[in-house]
Amino acid sequence: MPELPEVETIKKAVDLAVCGETITKIEVFSPKMRTSLAEFNSPSLVGLTITKVTRRGRYLLLTLSDNRVILMHFGMSGVLRLEPNSVPKRKHEHIFFHLSNNQLLRFECTRRFSMCELCENLDSNGIPLKLSLLGPEPLSEDFTPEYLFNASRKRHSSVKNFIMDNANVVGVGNIYATEALFFSNISPLRKADSLTKKEAENLVLQIKKVLQKAIEAGGTTISDYRHVDGSEGKFVQNLKMYGRSGKECLTCGNTILQAKIGGRTSCYCPKCQK
DNA sequence: AGAGATACCTGGGAGC
């Protein structure tokens, strides 16, 4: 499931391969994923060049030469591949972008939670207006202990839901929220506004650290996520808490517990995380 | 305004 490190990994590879290339043909195989793909049947896209590839949160943005943006989100099973046309189409591949260098950008999504749409309304930085409500990038200088502490005041939801909310900070999904809270010794069940300044500082540090490490490892492959060349992310070997319910805590040996927080499974060590 | 619940979707695994 692509979180920020996975999308950043995809972004780097796609940037190298498609920047400056022209779209020569688009093939739409399914009418929709989360949104309709019908607009990609428009001939107005053919002949446009991809001028820039950027990432905002878990969104990938392909800026076109007419200043429109192809906005992609990978949901939990979305995979973007760069493969030649000779590779047979897979069952859940929904849209192909043929490029002038004879490469093929193929979007696959088994569970159809992914999104691919064309955006015309952009801000001054070329970011679609629909992304304007997103919080700061966790690896940017805007994501500081002061910011997290202040933003969490009077917030009564759990700290885990709080850091997974894209309005507060983008790109932190279940895997990295679980890991960062473990390394911060903070229980995911705590209310966001119960964090002390010291805890907020540690949590910000751990979120940055775990995301940075995951990017260096090429992301985390749990089930569906793949690199654009089809290989798997290696960060799964580093997971200390996510998916380890019932097993021993690697720090204290206590049994790891599981709870439903905001409808999502959450693992935590009741001894290490207070 | 904030918080919680739910729909969307498919494959895999558990249980019978």
Next chain:
DNA sequence: TGCTCCCAGGTATCTC
């Protein structure tokens, strides 16, 4: 073996 049920997850949308 084959069936049914549940679960995973990010985002949008709904209700309270």
